Amino acid sequence: MAFASGGEAQAQEKGNLTPADATSTNTQSGCREPIELTVNGGRYRFHVEPNWTLRQLLRDEIGLTSPKDWCGGMGACGSCTVIMNGRPVLSCLTLAVECNGAVIETAEGIAKVKHPIIDSYIKWNAFQCGYCTPGFVTTAKALLDRNPNPTEADVRDALGGNLCRCGTYQQHPKAVVDAAQVLKGVKS
């Protein structure tokens, strides 16, 4: 694949910051688990609390703010989607402690490797306020990784778990099909 994750992979080591999260004020002695994971091509090592979600880890520890929290962690909106081991998953319903050895991609990583989906989204105005866009972009990228020739129906099916309050639904299939053609070299 031309746009597999990786980019300029750099091995990084990062200690834990105190997460800006209510659970960290809990004074019980936590049993932090060591995990190692790859995020957007960079390698990270953390000690995580069992009750941290992947979304918390990405936002509060690494500073990647593209996974959003819209529905309040119910798994109903798709705005926190990241690609984990090739699958589009909801980072709000994934425990960080279960991500040991995982390869994760967020919208920041997709932008970093200049994936054509980004330009297609801009070209087709497939966003309005932009809040849900990272979730759509990651889900669409996971689809394109698996299916280089998606029809508009395929795209509608794959993006069925992403909500958009602005209602730009009509534009998403056009943008994703367009990106697929750019990837194949049919369009530039």
Next chain:
Amino acid sequence: MKRFEHINAKSVDEAAAILKAGNTSLIAGGTDILGAMRFEILPDYPEILVNLKTIPDLDYIKEEGGILKIGALTRLEDIAKSDLVKSKYTALADAAHHTASPHIREMGTIGGNICQLTRCWYFRLPDNRFDCVRKGGKKCYAMMGENRYHSIFGAVKGCVAVNPSDTAPALVALNAKIKTNKRTIETEQFWDMVKPGSTILEKDEIVTEIQVPTPPKGVISSFIKFAIRKSIDFPIVNCAAMIGKGEARICLNAVHNKPYRCINAEDMIRGKSINESNADSTGAAAIEKAKTLPGDRNKWKIQLARTMVKRAILGCA
């Protein structure tokens, strides 16, 4: 989320041993349990969570000796996309495909889908607000309250919540068996109103495999679901059927505390040709015993169930 201890199990036996002790719960896909924990809907918050995803060899789809075997950790999306399942076990592939959203299908497992907790809004209200019969209380709040999505076949042990699984009716229609670390259970017996869960599994019992007998050639199965927003919603009524060669199995779900087998309807359609009028009268037979709850707010589901049965049968033509 409140704190808990998290253990990665290496084997089913190890997970079962941990589950035996005190206040524990297991996590597979996590799409049901983590929501329940975050909103603290249950009286007991698990102190230990046992992760099954680290157990090897529980994620497979294979056919052996005329039986389709699916590992309990197999993701719903993999079942929905499997050519093997799509070709001979259509109802199950369709049911998996019509469960939740694509993201939840990528995470959720078949084992978890059949063991999930009910979606009754009194049961699910955050902070365990309603101490209902399903949580060991004395009252069912839906019985006299807002029950437009609740049971049309009466209560089980005083609870009128429904089973929300999409794959469950497909497994019943396909006459599947559910294998655990202790025994093999017929789908007929698998579900029950057991506080607060919906299956008869013991505390240290874990689903390890789903076994579906291969339908004979010429036997067709189908699945149909009614929900306001297609698959992303939980079903308001769904139905799976397997008909052909003098065999007929029809199962409704989201209409009763457990998947509801329509025995009368099966007897009516067995051995007959499938056409509009036969399917219609079979649908009518399926809801003979249906009754509304106080307030008649769920009366509409009875007509819906009748139509779902009819269409599931026509899907087997």
